[in-house]
Amino acid sequence: MNGRSHSAEPPRLGAWILSLFLPAEYVESISGDLQEEFLQLRTKSGEAFARRWYWRQAWKTVARLAGRGFSAAPLSTTGAIVAGLLLLRLVHSLPDRLLSALTDRYLFYWSDHLHAYLWLLRALPIEYLAGSAAVGFLVAVAAKEREMIATTALSTVLFAMAGVASVWVVASTGDSSFLWNLPRQCLDPLVIVIAGAIVRNRRSQTRSSHSA
């Protein structure tokens, strides 16, 4: 024994990832199958081997069935992703437009209350994140049983766009400080995936309370 707590349960994080990404109709049977084999392997070959086997199976299974989930409903899933991109464009332009409209209208007020204006300016990233979360929720709800596939795909597209844009700016200006913005830009995709996970968890809870 190495002092670590040994559990008869498979890795919790792995089981949670499976429950998020698998098509709803297969979560119970696949999670059960993997747990059954995990317990048998644990007895036969030891905890470490069984855990490694479980993680390998979990990743392969998510990759195979997420792809299958997309190909089973490509139009609705793609529609949810495209609608999400358009919504993000709209939602992300709102705080700027609102702030511009307010400063134009109440110019004297802002010149007297510069701190309030600066506070609003600093809060813009939070407003962007709130907008991204709202879009993530909407996409997850619209994608029905494929919440995580749609939100993960949307996040991947956003992440790729941010990466390409940063590299392009750095290449054209020679100013590598733009790359420091990349981690902040990763927050949007992350928030969208979290929104997808929340919707998926909520639906799973509702489903299990109905079947109980």
Added chain:
Amino acid sequence: MARDYLGEFEHVTVLAILRLGDEAYGVTVRREIASRTNRDVSIGAVYATLDRLESKGYVKSRRGDPTPERGGRSKRFFQVTAKGILVVNRTQKAFESMIEGLDLVRSCG
């Protein structure tokens, strides 16, 4: 109507279900394929294929009772349909027809 054939892994999966009879569910199907074809098969690959076969009407599934060693989760048992038997026979005949007259041992040598 176009005559459908099974892909290689679909063919193997349907044969595994037929071999297992009433005991065909994810774990047993995966093990049957792994032990008879001597390849590492993931449960995801098995379910992706079973899902495709079910959507084509070649297999059907039913849920079994929950068991404690599965954390109270139920098994999903699979069974080959009459349409599935027809297509596996057709695929098998196509293979046999293609292999007929070939001396594979000599071709490799």
